[in-house]
Amino acid sequence: MDRHMLLKWSDQEVWLKVPKLIDHGSVQTEDKAHSIQYLIYEYLGQSLYEYFEQLLNSTNAIQGKARMTEQLIQTMSQLHQLGFIHRDVKPDNFMVQDNEVYLIDFGCVTEFNLENFEKEKTWxxxxTPxxxxxxxxxxxxxxxGDDLISTLYSILFLQDPDSLSWVNDCINAKQLNIASLNKIRDQKEKLTANQKYCDESSKVIINQIKLLESLRVEDxxxxxxxxxxNAIIEAVKLSYKIEQDAFDYNSRQSSLSIRSLDNLSLRLKQN
Structure with missing residues (x-):
């Protein structure tokens, strides 16, 4: 990743949300055999995991998840509009400040190359598996598209890790071998939205992943x-709205049931 491009991004000459670059340079090792480059960024106080936990404990958890999801997808859209791909999208590579999501870790970022995309070779x-x-x-x-799929996997990992059958294979293995990686890949092939306990939003996110996978071949x-x-954002936002409507309906029904029981109890006392 070109340091000058990072400087341009962090100086907010573009709309991509990245931490401000404070300083950069290089130092030599004590034996002067190597030079090590460094970048110093502004401190962002909250990881995406912490932010998501905060959302779950808020009074508007579903709306908060919808906004976070929209920000994550928009961040990828903005990076791609600049002609770059991240190549290592995962929850660890986002931070949050004042409820705004920032993209971090640009070690794998590169410019998109159409000729490379069209080459029949193995890369x-x-x-991250x-x-x-x-x-x-x-x-x-x-x-x-791969960045975007990774973004959607990241959202699923946060809100519904049980929907990703390969999570334990990734967490428990200190060093994944070929057999483990093949197993994870096969599980991704078999991923389906027809899972019994998935939330509505998780089902829609899985469907969007499968749609993207089909587009790599078909279009x-x-x-x-x-x-x-925007179509992906709107589809996912609608799924969160459905969840919110269901939650509100169940809350109203619960309140009605409690009031009915209170009224019944009062009548029994009066009798």
Whole structure:
């Protein structure tokens, strides 16, 4: 990742939310055999995990999750509009300040190259097995759609980890071997929204992942430079609205039941 591009991003000459770059430079090792480059960013006080936990404990948890999801997808859209792909999207690589989501860790960021996307060759998988797309795990060139799939996996990992059958394989294995990686990839192939205990939003997110996967084969432009981010955002926001409506309805029914019991108790006392 070019340091000058990071400076431009962090100086807010573009709309991408990244931490402000405070300083940069290089130092030599004591034996002067190596030079180590460093970047110093502004401190962001909250991890995405902490922010999500805060949302769950708030009075508007579902609305909060919807807003967080929208910010995560918009962040990817903004990065891609600048012509770059992140290649290591996961919950750890987002931070939060004042309820705003920031993208961090640009060690794997590169410019999207259409010629590389079209090449029939095997690429070394970059990223994290937990959130890599099945294409990256299979050695395909990593592109915008893969970033977006990783973003959707990250959301699922936060709100509904049981929907991702490979979570324990990633967490429990100190060093994943070929067999483990193949197992994880196969589980991603079999991922389905028809899971008994999935929330409505999780089902929709899984469906969006499957739709993106089909586009890489059927309509590559819509998996790279022409992704319809707004359609994905609107589909997921609608699913959260359905969850909110169901929650509100159940709350009203519960209140009615309590009032009915109170009235019955009062009548019994009067009799």
């Amino acid at each position: 070394y998988p970059v990223g 937990l959130t890599q797309s099945k294409f990256v795990m299979n050695g395909f060139y990593s592109c915008q 590559p432009d819509k998996f790279t430079k022409d992704i319809n981010y």
